[in-house]
């Protein structure tokens with residue numbers, strides 16, 4: 001039997017006594033026989049597959065309906081936990097659309113409090129982006145529309161209310177948003193959703209003894225969990241029916257980085273990053289993913305074999321000092337995520353993995369003479385400022401790429417920098433010895449302490465002076481504490497509007 005809980009190596013570290021004590025008490029509880037929290041072990045359960053929402057389609061116009069609602073689910077076996085979900089008890093359906101589709105999503109807030117829904121990785125007008133300026137009050141429906149211009153990729157959606165993004169995502173408001181196009185159509189790779197094309201939503205949680213979610217922010221660590229989950233449960237098991245499986249990996253956690261590897265260190269092919277396919281597949285045996293990021297991988301399975309997707313200790317602790325003064329972000333943890341059994345002997349053999357995926361992904365943005373901006377991240381601030389909903393930090397008044405140079409100025413904290421309405425190539429990563437995977441088009445990049453990433457950023461061009469986009473750390477405790485800024489995209493020579501956003505009643509309407 002595989003225990004899903006995290007095997008923590010040591011609990012004498014942490015920024016303050018509180019962290020150490022909380023961690024120590026969890027460790028003791030988990031090891032204390034009769035008082036072991038219910039459901040931390042248990043038999044493996046089938047990996048839940050989020051339902052596929054294809055929407056109501058007429059030609060290339062497609063409408064999805066989502067309701068954010070309260071529910072109850074069994075994150076732990078035989079334990080009921082109050083959770084939030086879209087159109088269900090926990091998490092949300094996988095939306096799927098094609099490049100060129102005119103998408104409308106009608107989102108009804110069935111919760112008792114305001115939230116917003118953001119389309120992470122999507123290029124779209126600011127008014128549809130779902131950031132903190134687009135509140136949906138309880139009982140209201142918000143209906144953004146846009147034309148999908150992204151290429152095939154695994155994007156996702158989650159709340160973005162200022163100061164509450166972490167809590168709302170932690171309770172379960174998250175889902176994948178899969179984009180397909182002519183390139184993905186043409187590739188001979190697994191694409192049968194739920195059969196050999198599998199979303200893998202990684203999160204982590206903490207629980208009270210009664211099974212409810214522990215929603216207390218730990219000092220420095222926010223809602224870092226001690227119990228990993230895949231698609232909403234612990235101890236998930238996947239019975240493969242094919243010899244090759246495509247996993248769409250999404251780190252939907254608040255604060256946890258995972259260093260993914262298989263239990264036998266088998267190699268696998270990484271075929272796509274946050275914002276789409278690589279030009280060529282990349283063979284690896286481990287892969288770092290941080291909050292907000294996605295990778296797609298192909299893994300080959302022999303009939304009947306057992307293998308486990310794990311998270312293992314990070315080389316060099318991701319550059320974070322291992323001393324008693326530094327918070328324990330979990331980089332030394334190792335734990336099982338998903339047990340997998342290979343297919344039956346009769347499963348057909350697999351074709352060769354394509355040598356080329358998206359040749360266009362070789363092309364980098366032309367950044368000769370592109371404007372350059374610098375962003376220095378330190379604790380909860382960017383360029384010495386914390387988020388202000390009324391302040392525009394960056395004005396982009398052209399349709400073209402920019403160089404954003406982003407530095408993690410903390411010596412002992414990681415950050416994970418994300419830009420809305422954009423994709424970027426990481427031109428260079430300096431100031432760190434840590435090897436961070438930065439291949440392909442991305443929208444979120446991990447920054448070990450001291451690291452500087454030069455990003456060649458390509459934005460969606462939908463000039464609108466009143467509707468800002470966010471850039472922020474995707475470690476959600478950092479974001480919620482203020483590590484976020486706003487940019488607007490305007491016509492050449494344009495200025496941001498005096499009044500940002502439209503207020504809840506301008507763009508959401510009451511139903512019923």
Ligand SMILES: [Cu+2]
Nearest residue numbers: 415473475478
């Ligand atoms: Cu951060």
